[in-house]
Amino acid sequence: MSIISVENLTKKFGAVTAVDGISFEVEQGSIFGFLGPNGAGKTTTISILCTLLSPTSGMALIDGHDCMRESSEVRKQLGIVFQDNTLDKELTAYENLLFHSYLYSIPKGERGERIKDALNFVGLYERKSEPVKRFSGGMKRRLEVARSIVHQPKVLFLDEPTLGLDPQSRTNLWEFIAKLPAKHDVTIFMTTHYMEEAEICNKIAVIDKGKIIAQGSPEDLKKMVGGDVVYLRTKDNKQAIAEIKKSLGLDAEERDGEIFIASVSKGEACIPVLIQSLADMVVSVRLQRPTLNDVFLKLTGKAMRPETVSGGGEMKDAIRSYRRKFDK
Amino acid sequence: MIRSDLNAIYVIVAREFIKFTRERGRLISTLARPLIWLFLVGGGMSRMVSPDMGVPYIQFIFPGIIGMTILFSSIFSSISIIWDKEFGFMKEMLVAPVSRLSIVVGKALSGTAVSTIQALIILLLFPVIGLKLGIVQVLLILCIAVILSFCLSTLGILIATFYENFESFSVIMNFIVMPMFFLSGAMYPVKRLPHALGLFTRVNPLTYGIDALKYMVLPEKGALSQDFPLSLDITVIVVTSIVFVTIAANVFERRK
Ligand SMILES: Nc1ncnc2c1ncn2[C@@H]1O[C@H](COP(=O)(O)OP(=O)(O)OP(=O)(O)O)[C@@H](O)[C@H]1O
Ligand SMILES: [Mg+2]
Numbered sequence: 390m391s392i393i394s395v396e397n398l399t400k401k402f403g404a405v406t407a408v409d410g411i412s413f414e415v416e417q418g419s420i421f422g423f424l425g426p427n428g429a430g431k432t433t434t435i436s437i438l439c440t441l442l443s444p445t446s447g448m449a450l451i452d453g454h455d456c457m458r459e460s461s462e463v464r465k466q467l468g469i470v471f472q473d474n475t476l477d478k479e480l481t482a483y484e485n486l487l488f489h490s491y492l493y494s495i496p497k498g499e500r501g502e503r504i505k506d507a508l509n510f511v512g513l514y515e516r517k518s519e520p521v522k523r524f525s526g527g528m529k530r531r532l533e534v535a536r537s538i539v540h541q542p543k544v545l546f547l548d549e550p551t552l553g554l555d556p557q558s559r560t561n562l563w564e565f566i567a568k569l570p571a572k573h574d575v576t577i578f579m580t581t582h583y584m585e586e587a588e589i590c591n592k593i594a595v596i597d598k599g600k601i602i603a604q605g606s607p608e609d610l611k612k613m614v615g616g617d618v619v620y621l622r623t624k625d626n627k628q629a630i631a632e633i634k635k636s637l638g639l640d641a642e643e644r645d646g647e648i649f650i651a652s653v654s655k656g657e658a659c660i661p662v663l664i665q666s667l668a669d670m671v672v673s674v675r676l677q678r679p680t681l682n683d684v685f686l687k688l689t690g691k692a693m694r695p696e697t698v699s700g701g702g703e704m705k706d707a708i709r710s711y712r713r714k715f716d717k
Numbered sequence: 718m719i720r721s722d723l724n725a726i727y728v729i730v731a732r733e734f735i736k737f738t739r740e741r742g743r744l745i746s747t748l749a750r751p752l753i754w755l756f757l758v759g760g761g762m763s764r765m766v767s768p769d770m771g772v773p774y775i776q777f778i779f780p781g782i783i784g785m786t787i788l789f790s791s792i793f794s795s796i797s798i799i800w801d802k803e804f805g806f807m808k809e810m811l812v813a814p815v816s817r818l819s820i821v822v823g824k825a826l827s828g829t830a831v832s833t834i835q836a837l838i839i840l841l842l843f844p845v846i847g848l849k850l851g852i853v854q855v856l857l858i859l860c861i862a863v864i865l866s867f868c869l870s871t872l873g874i875l876i877a878t879f880y881e882n883f884e885s886f887s888v889i890m891n892f893i894v895m896p897m898f899f900l901s902g903a904m905y906p907v908k909r910l911p912h913a914l915g916l917f918t919r920v921n922p923l924t925y926g927i928d929a930l931k932y933m934v935l936p937e938k939g940a941l942s943q944d945f946p947l948s949l950d951i952t953v954i955v956v957t958s959i960v961f962v963t964i965a966a967n968v969f970e971r972r973k
Contacts, residue, residue: 399973439812443972464814475805479736491728492813 398447407433409599422590424579431580468542477524493540507535527558547579617656621648622672729823780930781903788833788924817969828870833931865926871961
């Protein structure tokens, strides 16, 4: 059953068409990924779905409720981690979640327990009484994830949840997120710039300039660009190639002293098989994954534009110090 | 109102309160302004303006100074909506399953609470400037302070809904808040103003608030006491509050 259905959704800001007639369905309990470069229209789509913007045309339903006309019904079902931080940094972690519990009318007897669970889930319970302004970027992000699940939403929107995180925090956060559907019975709609991050999705839609240019499972998308590439160095390349063709039925050729195996559907699963069948001829193996860039190149004929940081953190800091000076 | 809206109003006020008690500097600096005006301007002018109209000048401006305290603290409290927008917290409230009206009312009551407290602190200085007020008078002044604070807080919210960022701050200060103060009868009796300026004072809700405060602080003091009947003052304050709240809630409801 699809819990989100979007049909022909369009949003124009003046002359700019941010979202251009997109349609998709999201299955209940699945993880759906929106993959695209800066300015593709990801945040705009989320804003429409979570009732902050009204579409120029088209239809968006969440759990059967129209995002425009039945916004209060829709709002009850949603949890959101916005692209930009939306915590109150003067309040403590606990107070931020408590504020949230009141807004979502969590019964008095359950508030404490739910907040505790959520904070424990993201490993921040020990720091619950600290003001958020003392948290690192990664901790703030985790706290936002905790806040977004306190009220047990049916649908969780994550707009670039790993923005500005170091690789380790990023991995940690994805581990949290991947656990969510099973643990909290929630459907996840996430956006990202990174193909690796989209790996955990059941389905991905690639969006560019407001249009969805491809949809499918991560495997499907990778197959479009030819799948993984495995490079091998062996003691005897000629013999190895013959062996690979014969016993694995894969296409292999030699390039610059390396064996090049293109279009492998599951590279990491292929490696042990290769090593086994080549006995001890293998000297080294390396796996190259198709990137979003490759998908892009394939679909649009041009590389994805260089990524710029879209956080605007410095500007906000400047505003903050300005505010301290003048907000008296 | 339904339960979820009451929850929202409660928690929005609680948040403002927590922040207010944590920012000591904010209380001191908002109290500094009326104190400076009362003692430096009021005290100084008292020597120049002869008290021939029944009361010393410093006592005459006392209701105006209470009005000033309420004006600044209400507007500043409401204008925090602009920071909430700028720092994203507004979105947390807007995606929640609560009515837009409850967000507006919550914000307005936050401003009301914070600015009534500050007005009370200034009010309690009355013995220092030689005024004699009974407990009933003090309570009535507090009631006026509450409705005036609510009215000006809703005005602040309305202003905040039209501004997106912090740059607008000095515009609001210089072109809305300061003129409102000067054209409110705080510093001089409204009936002595030239006609054109008098017109401005008559469309300024603060004028009616200060007028009601004058009625409580300086009853029957001839030319220096109030300019309008108390019932008119209160009607204007209540009606403008309702109008402002309604407009603000509608603006909040609108999506881009
Ligand atoms: N409020 C707005 N007013 C005018 N134009 C807007 C507004 N919001 C977004 N846009 C424009 O719509 C387009 C899509 O923006 P959107 O924020 O949805 O992109 P995105 O995919 O989320 O990008 P990013 O990866 O940088 O977050 C951009 O061209 C942007 O300039
Ligand atoms: Mg975005």
